[in-house]
Amino acid sequence: MKMSRGKRNVLFAGALSCAMLFGIGNTMAYFTENSVQTNVFTTGDLDIGLKEPDWDPNENDGKNMYPGYTVYKNPTVKNITSDKNGDEPCYVRMSVDILNSQGTPITDDQALNLIYKTIYFDKTFTGGYDKKEGKATGLIQDRIPGYNLAQLAAYPMVNPLWTKDTARSTASKLVFNYMGAKGDGILNIGEESTLFTNIAIPTDWNQTQMQKVGNYQLKVTAQAIQSKGFATQSEAYRMLDEEIKGGTLQEINRGSEN
Known part of the structure; x- marks a missing residue:
């Protein structure tokens, strides 16, 4: 399929969560959300935002x-x-990049498998893009x-409205495609979706497991492309990959949206 570049809208809401350092068992320096820059790449009017309002490093989250x-x-x-x-x-x-405290992808399979078990989605969570101080009746903060x-096994890793892109994911970079309630993958103007809601360390972890996990970062990046003009979601993502690889997108820098 051919499209004129002027009509192809592609956007990154990039790395909003890139500076979230999780300190396990000792005091570690960490970045704050206010210092994070959201890099937006677009060729048209399409615009998406990425926030996590209930995460606050200034209150020692993580x-x-x-x-x-x-x-x-x-x-x-x-x-x-x-x-x-x-x-x-x-x-x-x-995408969720799993990085060590230096910002390098973690390669230890045992550590990665443990980190996977700290990420959860709770459908009872009431927070949202413009709503801070959400609450949950399932996985409750500071319980x-x-x-x-x-x-924890009763909860999925991510929102069931998202599916893992196994072709693009690696052990340390998990990619999830939004499918939505209808299964068509369309996110309309004004609509939003949360990927996951909680970080939880199991109570039955021992010191060996805690040390294996160590200090890690989760770098979350959102990418979007207009759906008009594409027959399928997979076709649109192939075009998005080409745009990214070719470096043909316009970059617009703006401050953190939190």
Whole structure:
């Protein structure tokens, strides 16, 4: 399929969560959300935003975690395109890079498998893109004594409205495509979706497991491309990959949206 470059809308809402350092068992320096820059790449009017309003490093979120530690972390993407030119539905995907404290991808399979078991989605969570201080009745922040592995097994890693892109994912970079309730992958103007809601350290982890996990970062990036003009979501993502690889997108820098 051929499209004129002027009509192809592609956008990155990039790396909003890139500076979230999780300190396990000792005091670590960490960045704050206010210092994070959101890099937006677009060739048209399409615009998305990425926020996680309930994550606040200034309140020590993610610092000095321990078995039983539970905190809200809710990366949420929203189609914030203006409707002045009509509808602008898009396909959206999010990637989660799992990095060490130096920002390098973690390669230890044992560490990665443990980190996977700290990320959860709770459908009872009430927070959103423009709503801070969300609450949940399932996985509750700061609950004492926390949750064990058997309890956490009742929750999926990510929102069921998102599916893992196995072709683009690696062990340390997990890519998820938004599918939506209808399964068509369309995110319309004004619509939003949260990828996951909690970071939880199981109560039954021992010191060996805590040390294996160490200090890690989760870098969350959202990417979107207009859905109009594409027969399928996969076709749109192939075009998006070509745009990224070719470096043909316009970059617009703007401050953190939190």
